[in-house]
Amino acid sequence: MAEETLLLLKNIRTPGYTGDLAAYQKAGGSKAWEKVLKSMKPAEVIEVLKASGLRGRGGAGFPCGMKWSFMPPPSDKPHYLVCNADESEPGTFKDHLIMLNDPHEFLEGMMIGCYAMNSHHGYIYIRGESQHAIKRVQQAIDELYKAKLLGKNILGGGFDLHLTVHPGAGAYICGEETAMLDSLEGKRGQPRSKPPFPAQSGFDACPTTVNNVETLANVPFILNQGAEAFAALGPANNAGTQCVSISGHVAKPGVYEVEMGHNLKSLIYDYAGGIRGGKKLKAVIPGGASAGILRPDEIDIPYDFDNLMKAGTMRGSGAIMVFDEDTDVVRLAERTIRFFNHESCGQCTPCREGTFWLKNMVRQFMDDAGDEALAKRMERAAFQIGGTTICAFGDAVSGPMMAFVRKFPEEFAKHYAS
Amino acid sequence: MAKVGFSDAVLKEVNTLFERYPKKVHALLPVLHIAQRENAGWLPEGWDAYVAELCETTLNHVRGVITFYNMYKTTPVGRHHIMVCTCLPCGLCGGTEVLEHLEHRLGIKSGNVTPDGQFSLEESQCLAACDQAPLMMVNEDLQKRITLEEIDRWIDEARAKKA
Ligand SMILES: Cc1cc2nc3c(=O)[nH]c(=O)nc-3n(C[C@H](O)[C@H](O)[C@H](O)COP(=O)(O)O)c2cc1C
Ligand code: SF4
Ligand code: FES
Numbered sequence: 001m002a003e004e005t006l007l008l009l010k011n012i013r014t015p016g017y018t019g020d021l022a023a024y025q026k027a028g029g030s031k032a033w034e035k036v037l038k039s040m041k042p043a044e045v046i047e048v049l050k051a052s053g054l055r056g057r058g059g060a061g062f063p064c065g066m067k068w069s070f071m072p073p074p075s076d077k078p079h080y081l082v083c084n085a086d087e088s089e090p091g092t093f094k095d096h097l098i099m100l101n102d103p104h105e106f107l108e109g110m111m112i113g114c115y116a117m118n119s120h121h122g123y124i125y126i127r128g129e130s131q132h133a134i135k136r137v138q139q140a141i142d143e144l145y146k147a148k149l150l151g152k153n154i155l156g157g158g159f160d161l162h163l164t165v166h167p168g169a170g171a172y173i174c175g176e177e178t179a180m181l182d183s184l185e186g187k188r189g190q191p192r193s194k195p196p197f198p199a200q201s202g203f204d205a206c207p208t209t210v211n212n213v214e215t216l217a218n219v220p221f222i223l224n225q226g227a228e229a230f231a232a233l234g235p236a237n238n239a240g241t242q243c244v245s246i247s248g249h250v251a252k253p254g255v256y257e258v259e260m261g262h263n264l265k266s267l268i269y270d271y272a273g274g275i276r277g278g279k280k281l282k283a284v285i286p287g288g289a290s291a292g293i294l295r296p297d298e299i300d301i302p303y304d305f306d307n308l309m310k311a312g313t314m315r316g317s318g319a320i321m322v323f324d325e326d327t328d329v330v331r332l333a334e335r336t337i338r339f340f341n342h343e344s345c346g347q348c349t350p351c352r353e354g355t356f357w358l359k360n361m362v363r364q365f366m367d368d369a370g371d372e373a374l375a376k377r378m379e380r381a382a383f384q385i386g387g388t389t390i391c392a393f394g395d396a397v398s399g400p401m402m403a404f405v406r407k408f409p410e411e412f413a414k415h416y417a418s
Numbered sequence: 419m420a421k422v423g424f425s426d427a428v429l430k431e432v433n434t435l436f437e438r439y440p441k442k443v444h445a446l447l448p449v450l451h452i453a454q455r456e457n458a459g460w461l462p463e464g465w466d467a468y469v470a471e472l473c474e475t476t477l478n479h480v481r482g483v484i485t486f487y488n489m490y491k492t493t494p495v496g497r498h499h500i501m502v503c504t505c506l507p508c509g510l511c512g513g514t515e516v517l518e519h520l521e522h523r524l525g526i527k528s529g530n531v532t533p534d535g536q537f538s539l540e541e542s543q544c545l546a547a548c549d550q551a552p553l554m555m556v557n558e559d560l561q562k563r564i565t566l567e568e569i570d571r572w573i574d575e576a577r578a579k580k581a
Contacts, residue, residue, distance in 0.1 A: 078440075090506045090544040128451065128489050129501070129545055131558040164438040169447050170488030172543060186446030186473065188486035204440045245548065248507040253549035289506055289544075321507045321548075335506040339543055 001252070002270040005233070007241045008217050009257045012101045019136075021143040024104040030149060032223035033108050036115055037157040045116035049219070051227035053239035058084050058175075058212030059290070059316050060392070061305040070199035071117040071207050079119040080208040082184065083110050083216060085126040085133070086168055086175035089288035090339060091319030094243035094255045095213035099126070099133045102217075103140035107163065109219030110211075111150070114161050117209055121162045125180050128169040138165050172343035176391050177210035179345065190345045191391035214243055214318075234260030238304035242318050246272040249279065249324040261302040268299070268322055279324040283408070287316025289336050290396030292403030293329070313403065329411035333404040334362045340397045348389040351397065357381055358401055365415040375412045379405040422464035424472075428456060432472065443475045446483060450490055459499055459557075460491035488542075496531045496538035498576055501555040505544040512552035517541055519566050520554075523573055536580060537573075 004013070011017045011027050024030065036045055050065030071079060083106070087095040098106055114122050126134050141163050144150040152160045166184055173179045174189035181203050183189040202208020218240060222230045231239045238260040244267060247253045251273030258267065264286060268274065275281050281296045286303070292313035301307050308315040323332065341355035361378045364370050379402055386398035405412060424432060432452060435445045449472065453465050461484065470480040484490040502520060504513040517539075521527055524537050531538040547553055550562035554569075561572075 087546045088544060091548055092544075093546045093548055096546050127546070128447070128487075129542075129555065132560065162438070167448055167451055168487075169451065169490060171486065183447065184444065185441075186443040186475070186483065187479075188482055204444070247548035247551065248511065253551075255549070285506075319548075323507075323510065327510060331510065332506065335504075335509045339505055342543065 001273070002266070004257045004271075005241050005259045006257055007221055007233070008098065008105065008214065008243055009102075009255070011105065012097065017102070019100075019102045019104070019140075021104055021140070021147055024102070028224070029104055029220070030108060032220040033111050033149060034155060036112050036223060037155055037159060042116045042118055045112060045223070048222060048227050049116070052218075052222045052230040053227075053237065054215065054218050054222060054230065055238070055305060056212055057214035057218075057242065057318065058210075059089065059288070061315065064211065064215055064218075067199075067209055067211075068113065068116055070197070071209060072199070074118040077206045078121065078204075079117055080203045080206060081110060081114045081117055081119045081122040082177075082180065082203060082208060082210045083122065083124040084175065084177065084180060084210050084212045085124050085137070086172075086180065087130075087213070087317075088127055088172040088175045089290065089317040089319060090336075091245060091247050091285065091288050091321045092317040093245045093247075094318060096130065096133055097243070097255045098213055098217055100136050103137050104144075105220060106213045106217040107137070107140055107144065109216035110163065111144075111161060112219050112223060113209070113211060113216060115159060117207075119209075120160050121164065123164050123166045123184055123203070125166050125168060125174070125184060127174075128167045134165055134167055141165065171345075172339075173345045173391075173393060176393060178391070180210060181208060188345075190347055191393070193390050235302065235304060235306075238306055242304075244303070245317075245319045246322065247319070248322040249276055249327070250274065250322045251276045258303075260304040261307065264299045264301050264303040264320070267303060267320060272320075272322070275322065275324050277324070279326065281322065282325045282327050283323045283329060283332070285319075285321040285323075285332075285400070287314045288319040289339055290314070290400060291316045292399045293332070293407055295407055313399070328414075329404060329408040330362065330365045330415050333401065334359075334366055336400055336404070337362050337397070340393070344393065344397075348394060350385045350388045351394045354381055354385040354394075355397055358397070365412055368415050369417045370412060370415045371417060372413075375405050375409065420462065422462075422468045424452075424456065428452065441474075443473045443479075446473050446475065446480065447487070449473055450480075450484065454490065458497075459495040460493060494531060494535065494538075497536050497580075498556050499538045499540070501540045501542040501545070502528075503542050503545045503547075503551070503553055503555075505542070507548050508544070508551040508553065511548075515566070516552045516554060516564065516569065519569060523570065534580075536576065 054064040055061040174183045178192035179189040198208040256271040284294045341359045346352045382401035470477045502517040528541040
């Protein structure tokens, strides 16, 4: 296998690493937290984050330092940082790798984020099915309280901080940040119209920032090694490394850490071992179920936010799903729309009705009862969901469903009525 | 109807939970999880109203939440609650075959419980372990890269243990 560029997974790749606090500290952990508490002002931390160029790893790639700077100055309202550990985008499993094997890394990043945004309480929202991750992260938090790295007057610096694990209960939409905030308030997870943005009115109507696990896991490195060291990795505007989840018909599915901008084809062939059973490649979905599908001749591109967007799809959560020559692309479309139809929160008509119609259309192809007009209708229905909804879920349905029909017309033609 | 309400020990647990949130209702999801844990994995009649009272909210609010989230159950689940991922990519990496095999072996369709109450089966969306496909989750335990033979063995063992 080709070498990984280890920044986030360095500890995890060290044989025998246990991930408990002692092991984390032995590997140099907790230093950034101490440094920040002892020698930096919150605004200085945000400046470092801005200079690093770190972009969010949860899906949208929003600049992390800028997001933190949107938080208002301290007032009588509490501030909150919520860590998005919902990880429900089909094909994505890198946050679980981090949570289960090196939880202190993202927790340290989260603590630094809380300090930078004057937040004294952070919530880690973990999907409810992942009891193993919930237990592991709770155990790590208990260790931090015991070591007095969390709690009141931490390290005598006068800063108080509490972290709480909050379990979800099985709803993909709760990964969307405003749905997550409603869910954290004990409500149904239905996305909110913006504005107001969470930095103005988030959890409990107080200033709130939501960040993904992997995003936060980068923070200790940036404070220890400096913004320049981080910015030096990856192409311009796409700094750092990325933990890429590769699944499907590859020989070695798993998470691989590479620089941003690493070639997509190389990820599949040099890291994930190529197509299993020596088969040929048929298609790649490069950024979770919300990303448009690519044909084999389209994957020789740098894998990062900007280049994937240029290719008409997206990097999303960094989940690459690979499918071999025996795959029926219509079935891929069927699995995808079944997922979205099941998970739509139902607030917006185009999303609620559109996912239902699309599901029925794809099923007609599955029953070998399609025709060219139906394929056109499907594409148009998918197009019309885009840009018309409260949250980005609508676009997440629209993009991939259009791409299936546009990129693989011959696959749909196999399911025309004879 | 069995008694509705937490024991003193569990109430203490719930109260420490409340302290972590600005309002009690914020803890509704974890409290409902605890209620299910105390009731063999589901919410029998009356628990929605009890939890509403405890979390200082309305019954309709709690019912809305229970029906929104997949993990809350208003009918009994089996002693072994099995979730099989048939999402994308698992569905194309053996997940569908695992589900069909389980339906056949247990004699129930997804969404049902075996008459002896031992097994319940649920088709699930992505469980964030796609590199381990095909997989099933039995209660809290993730069984990875499972084969049909392993499933047969597991069912036989689970049945034998009961008998
Ligand atoms: C439908 C939908 C589902 C999402 N699911 C997740 C998720 O599971 N995990 C995640 O980190 N972000 C998810 N996001 C993105 C979040 O809304 C948010 O952008 C992200 O957590 C911000 O963190 P970041 O800036 O660190 O990436 C989702 C977005 C949408 C629209
Ligand atoms: S786009 Fe879909 S998921 Fe998002 S708010 Fe509207 S109905 Fe809900
Ligand atoms: S698709 Fe099955 S675990 Fe992700």
